[in-house]
Amino acid sequence: MSALVPLIVTLPLLGAGIALIFGRRRRMQVAISIVTLTLVFVIASVLLVTVDGGSPIAVSVGGWPIPFGIVLYVDRLAALLVAVSSLVLLAVLLFSVGQGAADGDHDTPVSIFHPTYLILATGIFTAFIAGDLFNLYVGFEILLVASYVLITLGSTESRIRAGVIYIVVSLVSSILFLAAIAAIYGALGTVNMAHIAERMVELPQETQLVLHLLLVIAFGIKAAMFPVSFWLPDSYPTAPAPVTAVFAGLLTKVGVYALIRTETQLFADNDINLVLMIVALATMIVGILGAVAQAEMKRILSFTLVSHVGYMIFGLAIGTPAAIGATIYYTVHHIIVQTTLFLAVGLIERRAGSTSILRVRGLMRAAPIIAVLYFIPAINLGGLPPFSGFIGKYALFDAAASVGTPIMIVLIVGGIVTSLLTLYALMRAWALSFWREDDEGAEPDVRISYLDSAPAAGEQSERRVIPRIMTTATAGMVGATLLLTVAAGPLYAVCDRIGAALLEPVLLVHVDEEATP
Amino acid sequence: MNISLVLVVIMAVLFACGVYSMLERSLTRVLIGFLLLGNATNLLLLIVIGAPGIAPFVGDGDPSEMSDPVPMALTLTAIVITFAVSAFLLALIYRSWQLGQADTVQDDHEDVALRERTVEDDEVMDDEDDTEHDDATTDFVGTATAPITIVRPERSAEADADADGDADGGER
Numbered sequence: 205m206s207a208l209v210p211l212i213v214t215l216p217l218l219g220a221g222i223a224l225i226f227g228r229r230r231r232m233q234v235a236i237s238i239v240t241l242t243l244v245f246v247i248a249s250v251l252l253v254t255v256d257g258g259s260p261i262a263v264s265v266g267g268w269p270i271p272f273g274i275v276l277y278v279d280r281l282a283a284l285l286v287a288v289s290s291l292v293l294l295a296v297l298l299f300s301v302g303q304g305a306a307d308g309d310h311d312t313p314v315s316i317f318h319p320t321y322l323i324l325a326t327g328i329f330t331a332f333i334a335g336d337l338f339n340l341y342v343g344f345e346i347l348l349v350a351s352y353v354l355i356t357l358g359s360t361e362s363r364i365r366a367g368v369i370y371i372v373v374s375l376v377s378s379i380l381f382l383a384a385i386a387a388i389y390g391a392l393g394t395v396n397m398a399h400i401a402e403r404m405v406e407l408p409q410e411t412q413l414v415l416h417l418l419l420v421i422a423f424g425i426k427a428a429m430f431p432v433s434f435w436l437p438d439s440y441p442t443a444p445a446p447v448t449a450v451f452a453g454l455l456t457k458v459g460v461y462a463l464i465r466t467e468t469q470l471f472a473d474n475d476i477n478l479v480l481m482i483v484a485l486a487t488m489i490v491g492i493l494g495a496v497a498q499a500e501m502k503r504i505l506s507f508t509l510v511s512h513v514g515y516m517i518f519g520l521a522i523g524t525p526a527a528i529g530a531t532i533y534y535t536v537h538h539i540i541v542q543t544t545l546f547l548a549v550g551l552i553e554r555r556a557g558s559t560s561i562l563r564v565r566g567l568m569r570a571a572p573i574i575a576v577l578y579f580i581p582a583i584n585l586g587g588l589p590p591f592s593g594f595i596g597k598y599a600l601f602d603a604a605a606s607v608g609t610p611i612m613i614v615l616i617v618g619g620i621v622t623s624l625l626t627l628y629a630l631m632r633a634w635a636l637s638f639w640r641e642d643d644e645g646a647e648p649d650v651r652i653s654y655l656d657s658a659p660a661a662g663e664q665s666e667r668r669v670i671p672r673i674m675t676t677a678t679a680g681m682v683g684a685t686l687l688l689t690v691a692a693g694p695l696y697a698v699c700d701r702i703g704a705a706l707l708e709p710v711l712l713v714h715v716d717e718e719a720t721p
Numbered sequence: 722m723n724i725s726l727v728l729v730v731i732m733a734v735l736f737a738c739g740v741y742s743m744l745e746r747s748l749t750r751v752l753i754g755f756l757l758l759g760n761a762t763n764l765l766l767l768i769v770i771g772a773p774g775i776a777p778f779v780g781d782g783d784p785s786e787m788s789d790p791v792p793m794a795l796t797l798t799a800i801v802i803t804f805a806v807s808a809f810l811l812a813l814i815y816r817s818w819q820l821g822q823a824d825t826v827q828d829d830h831e832d833v834a835l836r837e838r839t840v841e842d843d844e845v846m847d848d849e850d851d852t853e854h855d856d857a858t859t860d861f862v863g864t865a866t867a868p869i870t871i872v873r874p875e876r877s878a879e880a881d882a883d884a885d886g887d888a889d890g891g892e893r
Contacts, residue, residue: 272791338795345802352809361820368748368813368826375755375806376743382762382799389792390769 205254208247209263209276212286212329215247216240220322227315234301237318241294241325248287251278256698262335271396277335280702281532285332285461288536292453292543293325295681299547300446302673303554314357324350324450331458336396337385340462344381344426348374351455354447355439362442370439377425377432384418391415401469412474419466420476427459429517430487433510437494440509441502445550448502452509453543457535460516464535467520468528468706478611480521485615488514488622495629501549501559501637504629505542508585511622512538518615519600522607529703530599533696537592537688541581544681545630548578551678552637554670564637574670575638577678582634584685586627592688595696597623723772728764735761746825748814752807759803766796 219240226232255261260279264270278286300317327347334340352374356367389395391411392403404412425432436456440448467480491511498504516538519531549559551574556564568575584591601619604612688695735757742754770789777787 338798342798342802345806349806349809352806352813356813356816359816359820364813364817364820368817371806371810371813372743372751372755372826375810376758378802379755379758379762383765385795386762386765386769386792389766389795393789395791395795 205251206261206263208251209261209278209333210265211247212244212251212333213276213326215243216322216326216329220319220326223322224316224319227319230304233315233318234297237297237322238294240322241290241297244325244329245287245290245294248283248290252280252283252287252698255280255283256701271336271394271399274339275335275396276333276339277397278333280698280705281461281464282332284532284536284698284702285457286329288539289328289332289454289457290325291684292539292681293321293328293450295677295684296446296450296453296543296547297321298677298680299449299550299674300444302671302677303444303446303550316353317357320350320353321450323347324354326350328454328458332461335398337388337400338395340397341378341381341385344458344462345378347455347458348378351451355443355451357444357447366439366442369435373425373435377422380418380425381422384415384422387418388415397465397469401472404470405473409474412471413476416466416471416474416476419470420463420480423459423462423466424483425459426456427463427517428456428487428510428513430483430490430510430514433487433491433513436510437503437506440506441500445502445546445553448506449543449546449550452505452546453539456509456513457539460513460535463517463520464528464531464706467523472707477521477523480517481611481615484514484517484521485618486514487511487517488618492622492625492629496625498629499560499562501552501561501633502546504561504633505545505549508626508629509542511626512542512585514622515597515600515619518619519603522600522603522612524603524607525703525707526606526700527600527603527703528706529696529700530596530603532702533592533599533699534596536695536699537584537596537685540681540684540688541585541593544581544678544685545578545585547674547678547681548574548581551577551670551674554668554674556637557668561633561636565640566638568638573675573679577675577682578638579634580682581685582630583627586630587623588627590689592685592692593623595689595692599696724768728768732761732764732768735764748810748817748826751826752810752814755810756803756807759799759807763796763799763803766792766799 219236223233223236226236251261255278260277262270262278263276265274265276267273300321304314304317324347327343327345327350330343330346331340332343334343352367352371355370356363385395388400391407392400394400394403407415421432425435428436440451443451488511491507491509491514495504495507495511498507515534516531519527519534551571552564552567553559555571555574556567558564580591584593587593587597597619601616604616739754739757739759739761742750742757745751745754770792774786774788775782777790781787
């Protein structure tokens, strides 16, 4: 089984190289990307079943004994996230293939899109299965460099502007992360995560606190936690629809994943939960108030993305096994639902030529399929029963209520308000774009006139036909969101086991010799 | 662990200068700031090795006298990553300059929208002190901090270029 682990990283990297060689043959590139991501999904699923039944797998790359060399470490959490993210990457890839085919890039293929996309996948997977802190840093860098290229794809003026902010902010967070690694190595003499966890207890609480905060700030920037989330709503909406979708679904979640590891394993007995709770509340409320003030759907979604990261921080801050399990279920739910919503908005942009809720009208009659594809994930994100958003939020609030301190009650109320405001922001977009009659000479609606000066309220692009493959990819993702509800029982059981396992003291895994590749 | 005070001081200075340059609006200075920060962090990785020892080769001496090789490996990786990212950032700065955005960090769309809205609202509410607003809102606009002055033929007001030159003349 452990021979499969390095394949998660090497397959997409190899695929990227091959796809680059076939830069001029688009069909070949598409085939390579699809095959690679499908294989990773299969491997991750097999690994998930294996580690769920047995113990975590650790592979030491290059044959150095643990904890000196690079370690790939697959437990339930890593396997689950790799499986979910490879599925999401695959769906978004299909969507972008459909979009590319319709845009007529047969003649001028963007030959770097597929290789870069696969390298992004490599970075995400590396970060999920990294067993040492430095390898996690390398995974972050791989995915960030790929994302720099994707976010400035085509290098138009607005993308360069947004890209520069994104890149500079990411660089700062990477430097902080690297400095934290150096400080941790200086204090403990190791970068292996299990080893760090073992030795951390020897440090005085004050030293632990400094190291802890350095890591939390570095990861918080990536996860878009409140005081350092300002960069996200500005830089994401300008990228192409599929790129925004995959960024929204996965990149912030890599940050959340790193935070989960930090909070539960590395700094198990260093408590900053009160700070995290205040940050979580601010992230939820400030984020969603931003969404309410927006008139452009991609911006609305970017702000809801920030605000819903708050729920995951909330779960981490509670810190009980049930809460960690709920956080992980919520993370999985949010990866899938947020990506689906961005894809649905990509469809709206194509069909209506705009994503401004002031301009788009009468879509209900013109495109009933898009209406369904937008509505289901929207009420799911808003947290209406019986969808997975409701299950995740209910589990979080339940875990918080069982602790029962006053601040928990405040956070639960904050969470419910955020959930209702999410519903308000998304349903306002739904009512205006889908249910308003499409008559050209209609008077502007006075009730929303205050949104006129919102950013990108008047932006317009070309209306085009939607290729079937884009609709199919989005429909597949909507199906996946429904599956989260239907299969909530087994999935939630896995998440619960992850939550319980993460809070147990980690034992340094010793690798068996012939397991190395 | 014994560490060199000189290295620590150099690292602190590099960090301070890096942060200071990164706060500038000019992208070239942001890049310089990033390079300084990167070097400061690499230095920090070297500092945690502790007192210098002999080269860490197996069988080459007493292991207790050897330098710790792990931070060196980490530093090398970090240097490579920093190098690649700065190359990309340079290309991006060049492209930004090519597109006529100077090499400054442009304002966030939302900040601009919000600022305009605030100004409008204030004017509606009380128009007594609207003369103050120009100063209040133009703190962060303009290209006066750009080290590269762009001569663009389509730009009608020559005064702009002159202003840039005046503001920056002393620094070049």
